[in-house]
Amino acid sequence: MKSDRTPAAPPASGRPDRRARRRQETIEEILDIAEDVMTDEGVTGLSLAEVARRLGVQPPSLYKYFPSLMGVYNALFLRGQREHLAVMRQAMADAEPGLVALTKGLEASGRWLLANRAIAQLLFWRPVPSFEPSPEALAPSVEMVTLQRAALADAVAVGQLGPEADSDEAVYLVSTLISGVLTQAMANEPHLEWGQDRFTPAFPKLMRLLVAAYPLPTSKAKRRSHSR
Amino acid sequence: MKSDRTPAAPPASGRPDRRARRRQETIEEILDIAEDVMTDEGVTGLSLAEVARRLGVQPPSLYKYFPSLMGVYNALFLRGQREHLAVMRQAMADAEPGLVALTKGLEASGRWLLANRAIAQLLFWRPVPSFEPSPEALAPSVEMVTLQRAALADAVAVGQLGPEADSDEAVYLVSTLISGVLTQAMANEPHLEWGQDRFTPAFPKLMRLLVAAYPLPTSKAKRRSHSR
DNA sequence: AGCAACAGCTATGGCGAGTAGCTTTCGGCA
DNA sequence: TGCCGAAAGCTACTCGCCATAGCTGTTGCT
Numbered sequence: 001m002k003s004d005r006t007p008a009a010p011p012a013s014g015r016p017d018r019r020a021r022r023r024q025e026t027i028e029e030i031l032d033i034a035e036d037v038m039t040d041e042g043v044t045g046l047s048l049a050e051v052a053r054r055l056g057v058q059p060p061s062l063y064k065y066f067p068s069l070m071g072v073y074n075a076l077f078l079r080g081q082r083e084h085l086a087v088m089r090q091a092m093a094d095a096e097p098g099l100v101a102l103t104k105g106l107e108a109s110g111r112w113l114l115a116n117r118a119i120a121q122l123l124f125w126r127p128v129p130s131f132e133p134s135p136e137a138l139a140p141s142v143e144m145v146t147l148q149r150a151a152l153a154d155a156v157a158v159g160q161l162g163p164e165a166d167s168d169e170a171v172y173l174v175s176t177l178i179s180g181v182l183t184q185a186m187a188n189e190p191h192l193e194w195g196q197d198r199f200t201p202a203f204p205k206l207m208r209l210l211v212a213a214y215p216l217p218t219s220k221a222k223r224r225s226h227s228r
Numbered sequence: 229m230k231s232d233r234t235p236a237a238p239p240a241s242g243r244p245d246r247r248a249r250r251r252q253e254t255i256e257e258i259l260d261i262a263e264d265v266m267t268d269e270g271v272t273g274l275s276l277a278e279v280a281r282r283l284g285v286q287p288p289s290l291y292k293y294f295p296s297l298m299g300v301y302n303a304l305f306l307r308g309q310r311e312h313l314a315v316m317r318q319a320m321a322d323a324e325p326g327l328v329a330l331t332k333g334l335e336a337s338g339r340w341l342l343a344n345r346a347i348a349q350l351l352f353w354r355p356v357p358s359f360e361p362s363p364e365a366l367a368p369s370v371e372m373v374t375l376q377r378a379a380l381a382d383a384v385a386v387g388q389l390g391p392e393a394d395s396d397e398a399v400y401l402v403s404t405l406i407s408g409v410l411t412q413a414m415a416n417e418p419h420l421e422w423g424q425d426r427f428t429p430a431f432p433k434l435m436r437l438l439v440a441a442y443p444l445p446t447s448k449a450k451r452r453s454h455s456r
Numbered sequence: 457a458g459c460a461a462c463a464g465c466t467a468t469g470g471c472g473a474g475t476a477g478c479t480t481t482c483g484g485c486a
Numbered sequence: 487t488g489c490c491g492a493a494a495g496c497t498a499c500t501c502g503c504c505a506t507a508g509c510t511g512t513t514g515c516t
Binding site: 245246247275276277278287288291296297 | 502503504505506507513514515
């Protein structure tokens with residue numbers, strides 16, 4: 001009873017611990033297969049039985065690695081969040097700070113999400129009723145908000161957007177615009193990549209709309225913004 | 229084998245057909261309960277066993293009314309599409325044609341969808357992998373596009389939007405903006421109604437963005453639009 | 457009034473999640 | 487090197503759900 005789940009603390013020594021490494025490899029392999037299954041059968045079509053079949057193992061064996069099907073979903077969620085965050089962070093880091101970084105980051109995010117639809121659905125649509133991601137698994141999304149918020153602040157600082165863009169409200173607007181494109185693309189053009197469908201080409205237009213939503217203050221508007 | 233499913237053609241006479249009426253009532257009752265179950269347990273949490281339990285009947289009896297669980301999903305999908313369409317059509321009919329009608333229609337649509345989340349998810353997120361709506365069930369959504377397209381054309385005609393707004397592209401943009409708000413609201417604020425959450429208040433702003441996206445032609449821009 | 461269709465039932469099969477408990481493998485350590 | 491305990495696999499089983507087969511009582515049209 002105690003030996004399952006977390007298989008005891010490592011032997012205190014910082015040694016490679018061959019055992020633990022192989023275990024981790026197996027876990028990753030299970031998650032990879034689970035992702036494949038979701039791609040083939042839909043997010044809610046994931047079944048441990050099918051994963052076991054593809055792994056060449058009997059279903060109960062998987063319980064040595066995950067406490068339940070929901071545990072697998074949670075691991076997939078966490079891994080997806082982290083990878084998604086990394087992709088976006090990288091794209092933003094490679095670009096000129098401000099609007100360019102924001103645009104590049106969002107586009108990279110969009111590409112990754114469309115290329116990893118099953119995970120994207122798991123992350124943003126919560127299609128599995130009995131699955132509630134753990135707080136730990138939610139942490140990266142807080143980080144993503146921070147990144148976007150910083151990019152907006154940069155854009156304001158360098159005069160690409162009006163001052164109101166440095167706000168939570170603006171972050172919501174950005175995520176609303178993005179989730180609109182992605183939802184439409186995923187629901188209506190299930191097999192097309194970024195740029196191939198009818199919706200993602202609107203992305204540049206949406207970025208221009210963002211600029212329109214937070215215009216640089218004119219001398220006239222400046223007075224208004226003071227009253228805040 | 230033949231007597232199940234479609235229970236034979238009505239007796240040709242256009243009589244009230246008591247039998248058929250009661251049957252239809254039962255079907256509606258089953259769908260109502262199914263909707264409740266989805267609300268309680270999530271869209272994919274719908275089970276015929278639970279419906280049977282709530283209806284006070286043994287599970288196999290339901291197969292007298294629907295060929296399968298997917299059949300129930302399909303009926304829910306169709307009923308949802310029709311009701312959603314009716315709500316939007318009504319709201320638009322009650323408003324001044326053009327931008328106002330479009331706005332009222334979209335808002336009514338949004339309110340209805342948030343008030344009927346389970347159905348909304350079924351309609352737009354396709355969460356059930358093995359469920360593909362029948363062509364008949366998809367027809368109302370074509371009609372919705374037509375409605376929106378007409379409203380955009382009206383808006384162009386009365387000079388509320390630039391001429392480019394009378395296009396499929398503009399319809400995509402509208403649906404993108406809307407689906408963004410709704411997706412965000414549904415995924416992140418699962419228990420709040422329209423107006424109570426962080427996202428739907430952005431709706432008026434989005435409508436203003438739509439106007440910004442299709443500005444009335446200035447004398448300068450007019451020349452460009454001729455080249456089309 | 458009679459009867460065919462209908463609407464319910466029980467029994468059964470098949471499949472997936474998850475648990476219990478056993479056996480085998482293997483790697484760390486004396 | 488060889489021991490031993492934990493890890494990793496297995497079989498057997500329960501439970502719940504979808505779906506089918508086939509039976510019975512009811513009901514409302516003709």
